[in-house]
Amino acid sequence: MAADVYQHLHNILDFGKHIMKQFLGENYVHHGDVVKLPLDFLKSLCLKVQSERPESRCEKEMDVSGYAMCLPNLTRLQTFPFVEHRPIFCIEIKPKCGFIPSSAYITKEVKKKVCRFCMHQHLKAAKGKWKRISKYCPLDLFSGHKQRMHFALMSLLQESQNNLKIFKNGELIYGCRDDQEYLSDLNELACQLKPFFFPSNGLIGGPQCPKTILKELINVLTSTLLSTSPDTGRPANMKPIPVSQGRNYCEASHFCTEYLQSGKHKMESAGLPKGCILYKMLQAQMLDMLDIEGLHPLYRRVEKYLEECPEERSTLLLDGPYDETFFERLKDLSLEDDGSVEYAVTKIQQYRVAMTAKDCSIMIALSPTVQEECFDSRPLIKASRSSFMYSVSILDLDLKPYENIPYQYKRDSKIVNHYLKSIQPQEEPSTSLIFPESEDCTLLLHQV
Numbered sequence: 375m376a377a378d379v380y381q382h383l384h385n386i387l388d389f390g391k392h393i394m395k396q397f398l399g400e401n402y403v404h405h406g407d408v409v410k411l412p413l414d415f416l417k418s419l420c421l422k423v424q425s426e427r428p429e430s431r432c433e434k435e436m437d438v439s440g441y442a443m444c445l446p447n448l449t450r451l452q453t454f455p456f457v458e459h460r461p462i463f464c465i466e467i468k469p470k471c472g473f474i475p476s477s478a479y480i481t482k483e484v485k486k487k488v489c490r491f492c493m494h495q496h497l498k499a500a501k502g503k504w505k506r507i508s509k510y511c512p513l514d515l516f517s518g519h520k521q522r523m524h525f526a527l528m529s530l531l532q533e534s535q536n537n538l539k540i541f542k543n544g545e546l547i548y549g550c551r552d553d554q555e556y557l558s559d560l561n562e563l564a565c566q567l568k569p570f571f572f573p574s575n576g577l578i579g580g581p582q583c584p585k586t587i588l589k590e591l592i593n594v595l596t597s598t599l600l601s602t603s604p605d606t607g608r609p610a611n612m613k614p615i616p617v618s619q620g621r622n623y624c625e626a627s628h629f630c631t632e633y634l635q636s637g638k639h640k641m642e643s644a645g646l647p648k649g650c651i652l653y654k655m656l657q658a659q660m661l662d663m664l665d666i667e668g669l670h671p672l673y674r675r676v677e678k679y680l681e682e683c684p685e686e687r688s689t690l691l692l693d694g695p696y697d698e699t700f701f702e703r704l705k706d707l708s709l710e711d712d713g714s715v716e717y718a719v720t721k722i723q724q725y726r727v728a729m730t731a732k733d734c735s736i737m738i739a740l741s742p743t744v745q746e747e748c749f750d751s752r753p754l755i756k757a758s759r760s761s762f763m764y765s766v767s768i769l770d771l772d773l774k775p776y777e778n779i780p781y782q783y784k785r786d787s788k789i790v791n792h793y794l795k796s797i798q799p800q801e802e803p804s805t806s807l808i809f810p811e812s813e814d815c816t817l818l819l820h821q822v
């Protein structure tokens with residue numbers, strides 16, 4: 375049992391170290407270490423954290439067999455550990471899938487028009503996972519278009535669900551609260567963040583203030599998400615997947631509906647700078663080239679083969695090791711199915727990597743600089759009245775299990791069918807949230 379856990383944790387570590395680092399970049403991935411911990415400590419820790427865990431996660435039990443994964447605290451700056459004592463805030467974003475599939479295996483046309491996140495919102499609201507439908511659409515965030523990105527980030531702030539959290543000096547101060555009104559929360563947030571953006575205090579005031587602070591926050595986040603890191607990430611010999619294969623906007627996006635209604639007939643595609651975290655994440659997500667509808671028959675092919683030759687499971691590398699050989703196989707982007715089990719396995723592994731990239735989170739840690747530090751060559755993000763040292767990391771890079779594929783297949787059709795049913799009566803007109811760069815947003819906020 376403990377040996378299995380040890381092996382499992384090592385697999386996670388190797389997957390981060392040898393596979394996800396290649397896709398996402400050396401600087402963004404912290405693979406951690408497997409550590410042995412005293413059983414007593416683990417048991418008391420388990421009791422202590424149980425009451426803090428979200429109810430929906432409590433069916434998963436904490437493993438207390440003796441091994442654990444030790445990761446750096448990603449709410450702190452990873453690039454400058456010597457500034458540990460400095461005030462810092464960190465934004466965690468779980469962006470989800472940023473593209474619309476274009477696979478020929480898709481049977482429902484709506485999947486080529488509306489993104490999975492927006493469709494899934496309806497099912498989540500119906501099941502009571504969240505009270506309200508979010509106006510966030512991942513395609514807006516991944517668009518590289520500043521106005522769309524601002525809209526996406528503002529929508530995340532308004533309805534954070536499990537897609538946005540904010541930490542101040544390592545402590546959660548915002549997010550994951552569906553039971554509170556967002557207005558009071560946003561005021562409180564602005565209040566907490568004010569010293570970071572307006573350190574000299576007193577210079578700025580009046581009723582615009584919280585809105586100004588949130589806009590500063592959104593600008594800083596957008597710049598960070600679009601900033602490029604010098605490390606290479608995806609190796610040069612792996613062809614990039616063209617982002618333009620599917621449509622570049624989602625028909626259910628509140629931004630796009632209004633933008634197109636306002637007489638703009640085409641969604642211009644600004645595109646993401648190659649090398650920024652969103653670009654890298656999107657490339658990894660797009661390894662899902664067949665969609666679950668094209669993938670599921672390949673899963674059945676492998677299952678059939680394994681029924682006949684169960685001893686072949688390790689040769690197929692379904693469960694690792696996650697090393698160079700595994701990575702080499704992921705590079706084959708060909709979609710010519712020769713009917714072989716090898717082809718099926720390659721597509722399955724690419725799909726699992728893509729699913730992992732669709733469910734991981736970005737941690738953006740920001741710490742304001744003091745004037746005398748501004749002379750060196752560290753990357754800085756500038757706001758109107760302050761500037762920040764920052765680090766970007768990716769969290770939750772456990773490879774999604776092979777065994778989940780049939781479940782993903784069923785859930786896909788459940789999400790789509792529910793969406794089609796729920797939009798049938800009439801489309802709700804959306805209320806304006808767009809705030810062009812020259813105009814103020816229309817949020818009601820109190821002075822802080």
Ligand SMILES: O=P(O)(O)O[C@@H]1[C@@H](OP(=O)(O)O)[C@H](OP(=O)(O)O)[C@H](O)[C@H](OP(=O)(O)O)[C@H]1OP(=O)(O)O
Pocket residue numbers: 430431536729732733774778
């Ligand atoms: O399928 P999705 O898109 O609902 O993603 C699941 C997540 O739900 P979300 O939509 O982000 O609220 C879900 O998030 P929550 O636990 O609900 O916060 C998990 O991350 C789940 O992964 P796993 O099965 O625990 O490894 C995720 O499942 P996978 O599909 O990534 O396996």
Ligand SMILES: Nc1ncnc2c1ncn2[C@@H]1O[C@H](COP(=O)(O)OP(=O)(O)OP(=O)(O)O)[C@@H](O)[C@H]1O
Pocket residue numbers: 431434445446447448449466539735769770
């Ligand atoms: N290394 C880290 N640094 C800072 N915060 C972290 C770190 N790892 C996890 N967290 C915080 O804990 C949350 C849950 O982490 P994660 O999703 O990895 O847990 P999990 O193992 O999936 O949880 P569960 O046991 O419920 O399945 C993250 O969303 C993040 O807010």
